[in-house]
Amino acid sequence: MSLSEFSIIEEFFTSKSNAGLCPIVGIGDDCAVLDVPADKQLAVSTDTLVEGVHFLPKSDPELLGHKVLAVNLSDLAAMGATPAWASLAITLPSIDKAWLSLFSKGFFSLAKRHSLQLIGGDTTRGPLSITVNIMGLLPKHQRLTRAGAQLGDGIYVSGFIGNAGLGLKNARAGGFDARDKDLLSYLKPNPKITLGQALLNVASSCIDISDGLSADLNHILKASGVGATVWHEELPLTHSVRQNIEEVGDVLWPYSTGDDYELCFTMPDAAYKGIQEKLAPYQISKIGVIERQKGLRIKMATGEVATLNKGYDHFNVE
Numbered sequence: 001m002s003l004s005e006f007s008i009i010e011e012f013f014t015s016k017s018n019a020g021l022c023p024i025v026g027i028g029d030d031c032a033v034l035d036v037p038a039d040k041q042l043a044v045s046t047d048t049l050v051e052g053v054h055f056l057p058k059s060d061p062e063l064l065g066h067k068v069l070a071v072n073l074s075d076l077a078a079m080g081a082t083p084a085w086a087s088l089a090i091t092l093p094s095i096d097k098a099w100l101s102l103f104s105k106g107f108f109s110l111a112k113r114h115s116l117q118l119i120g121g122d123t124t125r126g127p128l129s130i131t132v133n134i135m136g137l138l139p140k141h142q143r144l145t146r147a148g149a150q151l152g153d154g155i156y157v158s159g160f161i162g163n164a165g166l167g168l169k170n171a172r173a174g175g176f177d178a179r180d181k182d183l184l185s186y187l188k189p190n191p192k193i194t195l196g197q198a199l200l201n202v203a204s205s206c207i208d209i210s211d212g213l214s215a216d217l218n219h220i221l222k223a224s225g226v227g228a229t230v231w232h233e234e235l236p237l238t239h240s241v242r243q244n245i246e247e248v249g250d251v252l253w254p255y256s257t258g259d260d261y262e263l264c265f266t267m268p269d270a271a272y273k274g275i276q277e278k279l280a281p282y283q284i285s286k287i288g289v290i291e292r293q294k295g296l297r298i299k300m301a302t303g304e305v306a307t308l309n310k311g312y313d314h315f316n317v318e
């Protein structure tokens with residue numbers, strides 16, 4: 001049986017997320033209609049994932065449903081926003097009910113956890129790609145942005161760095177192993193929504209780590225018109241990532257791998273002390289400091305300094 005676009009949306013994507021802020025008009029009409037509460041403002045972001053570019057061919061559809069929403073939620077987390085609504089556009093080579101059912105399961109399981117409502121959808125035929133347009137709410141006049149890092153601010157990251165990159169490397173090398181925690185970091189990222197909310201009004205800047213720590217921290221530095229030194233010894237690395245660094249013989253490897261979806265943020269030391277208790281549930285590491293001199297410097301315990309202004313650059317010895 002062939003399914004029309006409408007019946008796909010009906011069957012797989014209607015009313016599966018009941019928690020959260022209901023739209024005035026949701027899926028099934030020409031547009032969704034939303035009412036933004038008077039004391040709130042809307043944060044909006046779009047991300048597209050293309051098979052073979054952003055995820056491996058023949059990826060598990062349930063994990064893919066999770067990931068496509070997780071990467072969008074991570075952008076809301078970086079702004080300190082609370083998830084509210086999303087629309088979803090899927091381009092599929094053919095209608096595969098089993099695939100759609102699993103994809104929808106992964107998507108809605110994460111949506112429910114964050115009280116997110118799906119308010120619109122579109123399906124077309126073509127090479128597999130998925131686009132999510134996500135909307136979150138922020139209190140009026142409050143937001144985290146990339147601009148705002150000040151001289152002397154500490155640079156912090158949540159969680160661990162490089163595990164998703166290692167997971168992708170493992171997946172490319174040897175297929176799927178459900179016990180591989182690094183692979184799970186890559187396939188099933190956990191967007192840091194509550195951490196972003198806790199940082200509102202406290203952090204001077206914030207970004208989610210999607211393209212790699214050096215690329216994303218450089219976005220903060222450029223937007224804020226400052227530079228930074230990161231102390232390599234303070235970088236939160238798991239045993240597996242340290243082992244991989246040994247194997248590839250490149251100490252800068254974890255700075256260039258993406259998909260961690262942790263938050264990188266800045267704030268003065270006094271502000272950090274003020275919310276330390278609130279941040280206790282999270283693994284937070286102070287990894288460096290904002291400086292006047294432009295560019296990103298990675299300082300090794302040996303005193304060597306690498307500059308990472310555009311991803312990989314070169315080693316300088318101070």
Ligand SMILES: [Mg+2]
Binds near residue numbers: 074075078207208210
């Ligand atoms: Mg982002």
